[in-house]
Amino acid sequence: MIMKKKGLLFWAFWTCLLFLYMNCEVPDSQEATSVFNLSDPQRKNDTILEIEDAVFSNSDFEKYIRATLGDDQEALTAVSLSRLFDNFIEEKILLKAARMQNMILTEREKEEYLARLSDELSTEEGQISSGEMDTEILFERLLIEKYTYELVRNIEVNDEEIKAYYDRNRRDFLRPERVKVSQILLETEAKAIEILQRVEAASEEEFRKIAQDESVGLEALKGGEMGVFEMGQLPFEMERVIFSLEEGELSPVVESSYGYHIFRVDERYSPKLISKEEASPAIREQILDIKIKQRISRHIQDLKINMEWTFYPLNLPFPYQRIEI
Numbered sequence: 328m329i330m331k332k333k334g335l336l337f338w339a340f341w342t343c344l345l346f347l348y349m350n351c352e353v354p355d356s357q358e359a360t361s362v363f364n365l366s367d368p369q370r371k372n373d374t375i376l377e378i379e380d381a382v383f384s385n386s387d388f389e390k391y392i393r394a395t396l397g398d399d400q401e402a403l404t405a406v407s408l409s410r411l412f413d414n415f416i417e418e419k420i421l422l423k424a425a426r427m428q429n430m431i432l433t434e435r436e437k438e439e440y441l442a443r444l445s446d447e448l449s450t451e452e453g454q455i456s457s458g459e460m461d462t463e464i465l466f467e468r469l470l471i472e473k474y475t476y477e478l479v480r481n482i483e484v485n486d487e488e489i490k491a492y493y494d495r496n497r498r499d500f501l502r503p504e505r506v507k508v509s510q511i512l513l514e515t516e517a518k519a520i521e522i523l524q525r526v527e528a529a530s531e532e533e534f535r536k537i538a539q540d541e542s543v544g545l546e547a548l549k550g551g552e553m554g555v556f557e558m559g560q561l562p563f564e565m566e567r568v569i570f571s572l573e574e575g576e577l578s579p580v581v582e583s584s585y586g587y588h589i590f591r592v593d594e595r596y597s598p599k600l601i602s603k604e605e606a607s608p609a610i611r612e613q614i615l616d617i618k619i620k621q622r623i624s625r626h627i628q629d630l631k632i633n634m635e636w637t638f639y640p641l642n643l644p645f646p647y648q649r650i651e652i
Contacts, residue, residue, distance in 0.1 A: 363408065363645040365389040373642040376416060378423045379635055383415075385644060391415050394464040409648040416638060420630050422467050425474035432470055437462075440469050479622055484614045492610050493603045500601040503558060507594040508569055509551035511537065512544035512586050519580040519587035526577060526589065534591055543586065551591070565590070 371386040392403075392411060403411075444465065493500065511526070511534075513519040522541055526534050535550030546553050558566060568578045569590050578590040640647035 363403070363405070365392060365408075365644055367644050370642070370644050374639055375412075375642050376419060376638045377636060378419055379427075381419070381423055383419060385642070388412065388415055388643075390461065390464065391418075394461050405645045406648050408643075408645045412638075412643065412647065413650075416636075417627050418468075418471060420627065420634060420636065421471045421474060423634065424630055425470050428474070430470060430474055432466055432473065436469065436473075437466060440465070475623055475626075478626055479619045482615060482618050482622065484611045484618070488614055489607050489610045490603065492614060493606060497600070500606050502596075502599050502601055504570075504598050505555050505557045505596040506569060506572075506592050507555045507596070508553045509534070509538065509591045509593055510544060510546070510553055511542040511551055511589045512547075513541065513589075514543055514586050516580060516582070516587050519589060523577070523580055523589050526591075531575070531591075531593070552593075555596070 365385070366389050367385070371389070372384050374382055374384055375388060376383040392408075395411065395414075396403075441462070511519075511522055513522060518541075522537065526537055529537065535552075538551030539547055541547075542551055544551070556566070556569075558570065560566075561569065562583060564583055565581060565588070568581050569592060572578055572590065572592040574592055574595045576592055578588070581588040581590065
């Protein structure tokens with residue numbers, strides 16, 4: 328449970344910080360084409376934020392942007408940059424709070440964190456080494472994660488909360504009609520027609536053997552089994568045919584951009600209400616995620632009230648856009 332909550336905390340916290348950036352809107356085409364030089368050498372040392380005795384400049388913000396978004400910076404609008412700057416402020420306030428409590432990272436925590444990141448960020452070209460990472464910012468974020476974990480480690484979700492959530496959102500747990508589908512995919516219409524004639528009177532076992540031998544689809548090794556689908560999950564030209572079939576029925580040859588298909592509905596599942604017991608794990612995780620975000624958000628607001636801090640928007644290399652409430 329502790330490890331699960333730590334994972335939820337990590338994603339809840341960074342989702343919370345990046346939420347405004349990801350959802351900001353570009354007000355007009357002129358702003359969409361604006362380009363701001365975040366690494367302007369004439370402004371890199373300008374102070375943009377002070378928190379207690381800590382001072383941050385444009386170069387610190389530029390480093391933060393690079394660590395957050397990589398090289399995807401050129402298309403950032405003033406609104407996007409403003410929300411990222413808001414996130415930068417909140418991150419630095421949390422970092423200051425952690426340090427004021429004399430919280431530190433052990434060498435083992437650092438090594439395990441870098442190893443985990445290296446595995447997650449590995450590419451086809453090879454492993455990303457710790458030398459390629461900005462470890463200063465990474466360790467600052469790990470310290471923030473450690474600090475915020477202490478804030479939320481005692482959060483629990485009880486059965487009454489799960490029941491209340493389920494009762495309030497019962498419609499969300501109505502599972503629509505679904506079908507289990509298999510297919511044989513052929514490259515030409517002539518071959519598809521030939522195979523359709525062979526499988527029309529075939530048993531399910533025979534269908535699967537022919538699918539293994541003749542289909543060019545990726546699922547051929549599984550006897551043509553595609554999986555279970557509901558409306559809206561497959562291309563329209565496929566699902567309008569598939570959902571019209573009875574259980575065990577074959578479709579005529581269906582042409583698509585992939586080739587020529589013969590579909591078989593293996594099983595149909597009627598709409599059903601997912602029980603509270605079945606839905607409970609997902610509900611618990613959802614409520615826990617909400618509680619974590621709320622507690623972190625409230626704590627940040629408390630820190631902003633109780634800490635001495637000032638920011639200087641006029642020193643930024645872009646026109647800072649305030650959030651209008």
